[in-house]
Amino acid sequence: MATGYTIVQIAKDKMQLNPGDGLWTRYILCHQDGSYSYGKTILSVKAFESLTSSSLNRMERKSLNPEVLFPRCEHSWTRYTGALDDPEIFIKRQNFLRDMLFLKHPNYFPRLTTREVEVAEVLAKKPHPNVAVYRGVVTDDENRVVGIAYKRYDVCLGVHCHRNGKEVDISHVISSVEKAIKHFHHLGLVHNDVRLPNVFIKDGGKEVALGDFDAVHQIGERIDYKTGDARCSFTWGDKVTPEADFESLAWLQHDLTVLQKWYRAQKRMKKKTCWSMKFDLDRALRVFVVVASLIVCAGLIVLHIQI
Numbered sequence: 001m002a003t004g005y006t007i008v009q010i011a012k013d014k015m016q017l018n019p020g021d022g023l024w025t026r027y028i029l030c031h032q033d034g035s036y037s038y039g040k041t042i043l044s045v046k047a048f049e050s051l052t053s054s055s056l057n058r059m060e061r062k063s064l065n066p067e068v069l070f071p072r073c074e075h076s077w078t079r080y081t082g083a084l085d086d087p088e089i090f091i092k093r094q095n096f097l098r099d100m101l102f103l104k105h106p107n108y109f110p111r112l113t114t115r116e117v118e119v120a121e122v123l124a125k126k127p128h129p130n131v132a133v134y135r136g137v138v139t140d141d142e143n144r145v146v147g148i149a150y151k152r153y154d155v156c157l158g159v160h161c162h163r164n165g166k167e168v169d170i171s172h173v174i175s176s177v178e179k180a181i182k183h184f185h186h187l188g189l190v191h192n193d194v195r196l197p198n199v200f201i202k203d204g205g206k207e208v209a210l211g212d213f214d215a216v217h218q219i220g221e222r223i224d225y226k227t228g229d230a231r232c233s234f235t236w237g238d239k240v241t242p243e244a245d246f247e248s249l250a251w252l253q254h255d256l257t258v259l260q261k262w263y264r265a266q267k268r269m270k271k272k273t274c275w276s277m278k279f280d281l282d283r284a285l286r287v288f289v290v291v292a293s294l295i296v297c298a299g300l301i302v303l304h305i306q307i
Contacts, residue, residue, distance in 0.1 A: 004032040004053060008069075011097045012046055026097045027065065034142065036064040068102040069094070071110035072138055077117055077262035078124065080136030080149035090139060092212075093114075102117065111225055113145055116214040119189065123213070125278040126187060130180035132200060132211030138260040153200035153209060160205075162196060165263045176208035177252065190217050190240045193228035194248035196255055202259060227301040268274045 008212050009026040017302055024040035031037065039061035041048055051059075073079070084091060094109050101108045120134035127133070138147035157173070158164050177199055184191050194217035200209045215226040217240040227235060234244045 005056065006030045006223045009093070009096050010048060013093040028069075029061070029094060030066075036066045036069070037061040038064045062252065064102075065106075067110065069096055069109050070140070070146050071114045071117075073139045073143050074117075077121060077145075078134070078136035080138050082135070082149070083139065084147075085125060088152050089135060090150045091147040092150060094149050097141075107173070108225065110115075112214040113148070115216065115225070116148060116212075117145065118198035120212040120217045122187060122189070126183075128162055128180060128183040129207075130176045131183060131207055132209045150208075150211065150266065153202045153207070153211075154204075155201060156197050157159060157199045157201065158195075158197035158258070160201060161259045165266070166217050167260055167263065168201065168256065170233070170260065172202075172205065172242050172251065173199065173208050173256065174249065177210050180240075181249065184216070184245070187221070190219055190242060191228075191245050191248075192217055192223065192234075192240055192246055193251055195227070195229055199252070247291050262288070281291075 001147070006029065007029040010025065012025050013023040016023065025043055025047065026038070026040045028036065028038045034238055039059060041059060043051075058299050074141055080089075082089060096109060097104060109295040117137055123131055124134045132150035132153070134266075135149035135151065137145045138149055139236075140146050154160075157168065160166060177194060181191055181194065191210060191213075193212060194210065198210065200211050201207060202209075209271060215228055217223060219242065220239055223234065223236055223238050223240055229248050232244065232247050234240065234247070
């Protein structure tokens, strides 16, 4: 990494942001003097991270007001003062480079973070075993919230079930998440984003916690800035109700059930393939033995004739 800069965020485009645009590596930098800039490059993430200062200085960048990324920390908010690399702590940071929304909507990320922190502060005063544990906000020297600290769980269901192909006790997960959303409703809140990536587990699924609070709304509020599963009936501008969470919960159960059936089918197919391969090997070995025996017998017959 170049001296005098800190890479705030860097990522390779997964799809074109604009028609005819290529797939770029986009980045946000924090400079030694506290200013920010952003840019894009054809270099890979790894190649960019190894650039020298002189090489980086020659690249075209644009200045960036950090106020479009981070909100100011309120006096009433809990500050996280522990180690950022504590293995028991997860620091959540917004995905600023996704769609580069800060360019068109400068209030988007500060608003999301503010909402999440305000909700987390409420939940911290009324904790629940099935709700992710909030530890406080991470601030910079200018009193801006650059991250939110939570208790670290082992994995989210999106990774555990979808990417890694592992199973969970579906009834236990659904029961736990249902308890969590009922706790939200008791506090006058709707989670509004109950999905696989927002459900976290620990100890092999024994501990289940619903997290990610930046889509949370008060009951009766109109949905803005962020909503949940696109398959659900509620959308932008609708007044949010507790039924939205139960609809999302039904989709969560559907997704877990479908994934589990699919992976079990894959296991059966793999097992069947293994048995088929074993059978083929056994059959090939038997054929080899028979052919070898015939060759030996033929050799003996030829030898007998010659004698």
